[in-house]
Amino acid sequence: MSTEKSASSASSKSSSLSLDTWAVIVALLLALAVKFDIFRNVPW
Amino acid sequence: MASSISLTHVESGNRLLNALRIVPGVLLLAGIGYAGKILEHSVNAYAKAHHWTFPNIEYVLWAILIGLVISNTLAIPRVFQPGIATYEFWLKLGIVLLGARFVLADVLKLGGVSLGLVVIEITVSLALMTLLGRLFKLKPKLTSLLAIGSAVCGVSAIIAAKGAIDADDEDSSFAIAAILALGALSLFTFPAIAHGLHMNDVSYGLWAGLGVDNTAEATAAGALYSDAAGKVAVLAKTTRNAMIGFVVLAYAIYWAGRGQAEAVTNEAAFLWKKFPKFILGFLLISLLVSFHAFSKEEVASLGNLSKWAFLLTFAGVGLRTNFRDMSKQGLRPFIVGALGEILIACLTLGLVVGANRIWGL
Numbered sequence: 001m002s003t004e005k006s007a008s009s010a011s012s013k014s015s016s017l018s019l020d021t022w023a024v025i026v027a028l029l030l031a032l033a034v035k036f037d038i039f040r041n042v043p044w
Numbered sequence: 045m046a047s048s049i050s051l052t053h054v055e056s057g058n059r060l061l062n063a064l065r066i067v068p069g070v071l072l073l074a075g076i077g078y079a080g081k082i083l084e085h086s087v088n089a090y091a092k093a094h095h096w097t098f099p100n101i102e103y104v105l106w107a108i109l110i111g112l113v114i115s116n117t118l119a120i121p122r123v124f125q126p127g128i129a130t131y132e133f134w135l136k137l138g139i140v141l142l143g144a145r146f147v148l149a150d151v152l153k154l155g156g157v158s159l160g161l162v163v164i165e166i167t168v169s170l171a172l173m174t175l176l177g178r179l180f181k182l183k184p185k186l187t188s189l190l191a192i193g194s195a196v197c198g199v200s201a202i203i204a205a206k207g208a209i210d211a212d213d214e215d216s217s218f219a220i221a222a223i224l225a226l227g228a229l230s231l232f233t234f235p236a237i238a239h240g241l242h243m244n245d246v247s248y249g250l251w252a253g254l255g256v257d258n259t260a261e262a263t264a265a266g267a268l269y270s271d272a273a274g275k276v277a278v279l280a281k282t283t284r285n286a287m288i289g290f291v292v293l294a295y296a297i298y299w300a301g302r303g304q305a306e307a308v309t310n311e312a313a314f315l316w317k318k319f320p321k322f323i324l325g326f327l328l329i330s331l332l333v334s335f336h337a338f339s340k341e342e343v344a345s346l347g348n349l350s351k352w353a354f355l356l357t358f359a360g361v362g363l364r365t366n367f368r369d370m371s372k373q374g375l376r377p378f379i380v381g382a383l384g385e386i387l388i389a390c391l392t393l394g395l396v397v398g399a400n401r402i403w404g405l
Contacts, residue, residue, distance in 0.1 A: 023136035024325030030141065031329060034345045035338065042345040044352075 069127015070356070073134070076114070076363070077355035080107030104267045104358050108231060111362020120363065131360020135260050136322040138353035142278055143329030144338065144346035151330050154276060157403060158250065158283040161395050165254050166287055168391055169195035173384045180380050185211040185304075188295055189219035190377060194384050197285045197320075198223045198258030204288055204318050208296040210305040218374060222381035225370045227261035230385070231361075235268045237393075245272035247400045253280020254392040257385070260361045263354060274354075282323055289318035 017025075033039045080103040088100060114120065120128070170191045177187025189211055193202045199220050206216040234256060238248040248269050256262035259281050266277025293314055299305035308314050333343055370378075 018321065019133055020136060020321035020325075023133055023140055023322045024328075027137055027140035027325055027329065030349055031144075031332070031338075031346060034342050034349070039345060039349070041341060042348040042352075044348040 066127040066130055069124040070130055072124050072127060073131060073356040073359040073363070076110045076359035077103070077107045079110055080104070080358070081355065102268060103355070104264055105231075107355060107358040108264060108362040111359050112228075112365055113362075115363045115366050116368070128360055128363050131260065131357050131364065134353045134356040134360070135263065138263070138350045138357060139259075139278055139282060140322050140325035140329060141346050141350035141353060142275065143326040144333050144343050144350070145275055146279065146330045146333070148327075148330050148334040151279065151327070154246075154250075154279050155283055157399055158253065158280040161250065161254055161392070161399060162280070162284045162287060164395060165388070165392055166195045166284070166291060169384070169388050170291070172387055173380070176380045176384050180376055182377060182380060183215060185209060185299075186215040186218055186377060187380075188299070189215055190222060190381055190384070192291055192295060193219050193223045194257055194381065194388060196288050196291050197281070198227060198261070200259070200285070200320070201288050201292065205292045205295055208292050208305065208308075208314075208318075209299040218377040219381075221370045222377045223257050224365065225367070225378060226381050226385045227256060227258040228361075228365045228367075230256045230389075231261055231265050231268065234265045234389075238269055244400075245270050246276050247396050249273040249276025250280045250399070251393055251396045252277040253282075253284065254396065255385075255389045256281075259285060260357055264358050264361055267354065267358075282320075282326060285320045286323055288320060289315040292318050 030039070034042070083106040084101060084103040091097075173191035173194055174187055177184075177190060182190070188209055189202050189205055192205045193199070195201075202216055202219050202223065205211070234252055235248075238251065243251070249266050249272070252265040252269070252273065253262055253276065256265045256277075262277050262281040263274065267274030293308065293311060296305055296308050296314070300307040329346070332338065333346075338346065
C-alpha cells in the first residue's frame with residue numbers, strides 16, 4: 001500500500017511539470033548544448 | 045525494497061512507452077515541415093530557371109498547406125495523433141528560443157508599445173464579443189468563452205477559462221472550433237491585406253500579434269509576411285498571452301458572484317497558475333543574450349533552432365485543422381466569432397496604423 005502511494009506520488013510529481021515548464025527546460029538545455037559546442041553552427 | 049525497485053522499473057518502462065508513442069507523429073510533423081522547406085527552394089529555383097514571375101511562397105505556407113490537404117482528405121491513423129499533439133510544445137520551445145533574437149532593449153521598447161495596444165485591444169474585444177453574443181442570443185457562458193478566446197489567446201485561454209467559470213464541454217468545443225476556423229482564415233487574409241496596404245514588417249507583425257487569436261496561427265501569420273514580421277508577431281502575441289490570468293480571473297469572479305462558478309480564494313495563486321510560464325523562459329534567454337552570454341554564432345544557432353521548432357508547429361497547424369469537424373459545430377457561434385474577428389481586425393489595424401504615425405514603428 002505504502003509503495004503504491006509513493007509510486008503514485010512520484011508519478012504525479014513527474015507529470016506535474018506543465019508543457020510550458022518542459023519547453024523552458026528543453027530550451028535551456030539546448031542553449032547549454034550550443035554554449036558548450038555540442039551543437040555548433042546549427043544550419044537553417 | 046524489491047517491490048519498490050520493480051515499481052520503479054514499471055514506471056520507467058511506462059515513461060519510455062509514452063515517449064515512444066509520440067515518435068511517429070513527431071516524424072510526420074518533421075517530414076511535412078521539411079517538405080515545405082524543400083518545396084520553397086525547389087519551386088523558387090524552378091521559377092527562376094524558367095524566368096517565371098512567381099510569388100515567393102514561404103516554407104510556412106507550404107507546411108500548412110500540406111498539413112491541411114492531409115488532414116482534410118485522408119484519415120490520419122491514430123498512431124500519429126500523440127505526436128501531432130506535440131505541436132504546441134514545439135511552438136512554446138520555438139518562442140523561448142526566439143528570445144535569443146531579441147535584446148532586452150527591443151523587448152522593452154516593442155513590448156511597451158504592444159502592452160499599451162494589448163490593453164485597448166482586450167478591453168474593446170471583450171465588450172464587442174459580449175455585445176454580439178447577446179445580440180445573437182448565445183448562451184452566456186459560450187459568449188464569455190468566445191470573448192476570452194478572441195480577446196486574449198485563443199484555445200489556451202478558452203481551456204484556462206473553461207475550468208475557472210465552470211463552462212460545459214459543448215460550449216468550450218463550440219468556442220474552440222470557431223476560434224480555430226477563424227485563425228485558419230486569418231493565415232490567408234492578414235498577409236494579403238498587409239501586402240495590399242504595403243505595411244512595414246514591424247507594423248504588420250504587431251497587427252498579426254494583436255489580431256490573430258491563437259498563438260500558433262499568429263506566429264505563422266507573422267512568418268508568412270517576413271522573418272522580421274514573424275519575430276514581432278510573436279512578441280506582441282506573447283504580451284497578449286501574459287494577460288490571460290487577469291482576464292480569466294475577472295470572469296471567474298463574475299461567474300462566482302452569480303453563483304455559477306467556484307469562488308476564487310487566493311487571487312495571487314490563481315494568477316500565477318494561469319500565467320504562461322514559457323514567457324519567463326523567453327525573457328531569460330533574451331536577458332542572457334543582452335548580457336553577451338552567447339557569441340554571435342551561438343545566437344544564430346539558437347535562432348535557427350527556434351526556426352526548426354516553428355517548422356514542426358506550422359505542420360501541426362495544418363494537420364489539426366479539419367474543416368469538416370469544424371462545420372459540425374454549428375453556424376451561430378461561428379458567425380458571432382467571425383463578425384467579432386472582422387471588427388477586432390479592423391480595430392487592431394487602426395491601432396497599429398495610429399501607433400506607427402505617433403511612434404514611427
